[in-house]
Amino acid sequence: MNPVSVRLVTMNSFEVETTQGVGRKKSFLQTKKEKIFRKKTLYSRLPILQWLPQFKVDNLLSDLIAGFSVGLTLVPQSLAYATVGGLPPQYGLYASIMGGFVYALLGGTRSLAIGPVALLAITIYPSVTKFGPQVAVFLCFTSGLIELILGLFNLGFFLDFISLAVIDGFTSAAALTISSTQLKSLFGLNYKSDGFLHAIVQLFRNINDVRLADTIMGMTALVALFGMRALGRVKVSGFSTKSKIISKLIWFVSTARNAICVFVCAGIAVATYDAESDGNLKLIGNITSGLPPFDVPPFQLTNVTTGEIILSFPELLSATGFSMIILPLVAILEAVAIAKAFAGGKKKVDASQEIIAIGASNVVGSFFSSFPVTGSFSRTAVNEASGVQTPISGVITSIIVILAAQFLTPYFYYIPKASLAAVIVGAVIVMVEYHVIMPMWRTKKSDLIPFATTFFSGLLFGLELGIIVGTFVHLFMMSFANARPPIEIGVTRKEAGATVVVQPRESLVFPAADYFSNIVKKAISKEEHVTTVIFDLAYVNRLDFATAKTLKGLSDNFASSNIEVLAINVMPKALEVLEGIQPKNMNITIS
Structure with a gap:
């Protein structure tokens, strides 16, 4: 017998699709192996293979x-x-x-x-x-x-x-x-x-x-760095050779400002250095000169001198x-x-x-x-x-x-x-x-x-x-927000009784289950005679098992008091959860 998949199309109609000729399902390892050992994966994991063939001498x-x-x-x-x-x-x-x-x-x-x-x-x-x-x-x-x-x-x-x-x-x-x-x-x-x-x-x-000398040097260097950085925002107008040279020079000074600042300061230090003075910078x-040695990273700390x-x-x-x-x-x-x-x-x-x-x-x-x-x-x-x-x-x-x-x-x-x-x-x-x-x-x-x-x-x-x-x-703040979703309550009163419309403005998840139940019960208790309760779920993209059970419990409770319960504008994902718990006393329509 062929497997059957069901796809909901409209409120009251279903389309049945029969899957033919489905082969044996591949294992997780097979799927991963096929994804890893393919050209697309190789190129994505070694981007040099993409840009190097297109590299030009220019x-x-x-x-x-x-x-x-x-x-x-x-x-x-x-x-x-x-x-x-x-x-x-x-x-x-x-x-x-x-x-x-x-x-x-x-x-x-x-x-x-x-x-x-x-x-x-x-x-x-x-x-x-x-x-x-x-x-x-x-x-x-x-x-x-x-x-x-x-x-x-x-x-x-x-x-x-x-x-x-x-x-x-x-x-x-x-x-x-x-x-x-x-x-x-x-x-x-x-x-x-x-x-x-x-x-x-x-x-x-x-x-x-x-120390006065160091303070002056530090503050001067800071001002110079800010000045050279600001210089980079200067735009030189014109297309002459002189304008282009000045523009490139400004760009270089702004770009290399750290090196320029440090080495100019080093030159000043050399020029002002006095071996017998305590006022040197x-x-x-x-x-230590030279390149670092190639060595395995340390996986325990040892005393460099004694090896302990x-x-x-x-x-x-x-x-x-x-x-x-x-x-x-x-x-x-x-x-x-x-x-x-x-x-x-x-x-x-x-x-x-x-x-x-x-x-x-x-x-x-x-x-x-x-x-x-x-x-x-x-x-x-x-x-x-x-x-x-x-x-x-x-x-x-x-x-x-x-x-x-x-x-x-x-x-x-x-x-x-x-x-x-x-x-x-x-x-x-x-x-x-x-x-x-x-x-x-x-x-x-x-x-x-x-x-x-x-x-x-x-x-x-x-x-x-x-x-x-x-x-x-x-x-915690996000969890608290999920636990207290905004819920709008609307009431239409007629001689036969009141109709209460409950519309959550966000998805309903388990931290909000008790809060949602209390809000609804409180709204019902304020009315003398309620004939209908409508749950408008137009904004509920996500409904988990705990809040679905809360909805079922409310509908069963209201049904025992002869109150009709409707769930309207139900999203497909929310519908799947509701169907899983089978709320017999709730009439459901989808969006």
């Missing part, structure tokens, strides 16, 4: 310019972000090497620039200051592995549970926390701080030790548990958001593939002493403005970093710490502008509570706790 010059421009931005930023994470400056260079190579193979957005960012650096800071640089490399590997799993199994939908309001609150708290860590360098102070409040307290405790000092085990693998997992959850979350949200922003609606962004690319960048990078990386908004903007054509620009950027690590680190000795602090604050302002100020224009009042909860929790008790508390608050 594209190479554009990618060289873009890669070099991003490299000029990345080198000083990487040194600065390493200090934000509590690491020696060379770790910033290490974290900037592999992302460009890996993303060129796996990334699907031509302009996305991968590398260290302030958000991830501040997230690893508590663990690094407690356990040392090894834990940063461990977190790079574990977070990358989690990202790979999420991407490969298309589990990115879990991120839908983290609202934009929570992310904006987290970013705002992180921005203030990052900025607070740089106050000591901006004012030439030397103290240890843990969190935003502690940093502010420490600043005021040490305010009498502020505080310098970044010696940086400090934390075993289970202890390390326990100590970094919060960070292992937060780091992949922040990295994925940052990268996917940037990819979508710069795709500009011209090309659909494959979120799963972007997650895979970020995860692979971290896993591979961990074998070269990298700390966690993701996409950078400021450097992606530089890439796009530079006329990038393909992800080869990221390879060029990585080569620039390799050359800097191999040959230029001795010259970084004289970089003032105040200038790096200015670079970080400048980058944080760009981050806030993109992640906080712009989204705030579309923020609803209902979003202010999770935003504020995340912001203040993150600022006062730690960023990891802030995003967790904010997420739970927002989920």
Whole structure:
């Protein structure tokens, strides 16, 4: 006998379709195997196979310019972000090497620039200051592995549970926390701080030790960075050769402002350095030269000198548990958001593939002493403005970093710490502008509570706790909203009795079952004689078993009092649930 499928067509008619010749159903593994081992899947998982055959020599010059421009931005930023994470400056260079190579193979957005960012650096800071640089490399590997799993199994939908309001609150708290860590360098102070409040307290405790030279250098560098950024908005009119040269020069100064600022400040430090004076600028000092060694990420923490085990693998997992959850979350949200922003609606962004690319960048990078990386908004903007054509620009950027690590680190000795602090604050302002100020224009009042909860929790008790508390608050708010859907009650009174029309304005799910029942009973109790109750379900797209049973219970209760019960405008999905519980005392019509 052939299987029969029934499809509802109109209110009172059914169309019966007979399925003929259906073959044996394929197993889950067979289906997955066929999807994986096909050309379409290969091309989607290795985007380089799509753009490389179409690559033209003309594209190479554009990618060289873009890669070099991003490299000029990345080198000083990487040194600065390493200090934000509590690491020696060379770790910033290490974290900037592999992302460009890996993303060129796996990334699907031509302009996305991968590398260290302030958000991830501040997230690893508590663990690094407690356990040392090894834990940063461990977190790079574990977070990358989690990202790979999420991407490969298309589990990115879990991120839908983290609202934009929570992310904006987290970013705002992180921005203030990052900025607070740089106050000591901006004012030439030397103290240890843990969190935003502690940093502010420490600043005021040490305010009498502020160094004038560092303060002037830091503030001047900040003003210069803002000025060069604003210069990029200047438009030069005309089509003459002179106009084009001036326009390109303005673009270069604005784009390479971080490198220009840092190296000019370093030149001033060299010129004013006096070996016998205590008033010298505080310098970044010696940086380990050369490339990072290829090594397996540490799965236990050991004393570098004695080899003694400090934390075993289970202890390390326990100590970094919060960070292992937060780091992949922040990295994925940052990268996917940037990819979508710069795709500009011209090309659909494959979120799963972007997650895979970020995860692979971290896993591979961990074998070269990298700390966690993701996409950078400021450097992606530089890439796009530079006329990038393909992800080869990221390879060029990585080569620039390799050359800097191999040959230029001795010259970084004289970089003032105040200038790096200015670079970080400048980058944080760009981050806030993109992640906080712009989204705030579309923020609803209902979003202010999770935003504020995340912001203040993150600022006062730690960023990891802030995003967790904010997420739970927002989920609770959504659950409460589901438990209290708007319900309109209309009553038509005649001599024979009253007709009560109950119209839920949203879907009905189990948290609302008792509330819905009480609202209906209360409305009925106010009338002297009710002859008919009508449930208008026009707005109920979703009806679960609990609320369907509530409807059945109400209809049975009313039927015992000789009250006619109707359910009108029933959606197909709601109808399936109602038919499953068989409400005998309810007449149903569909929409």
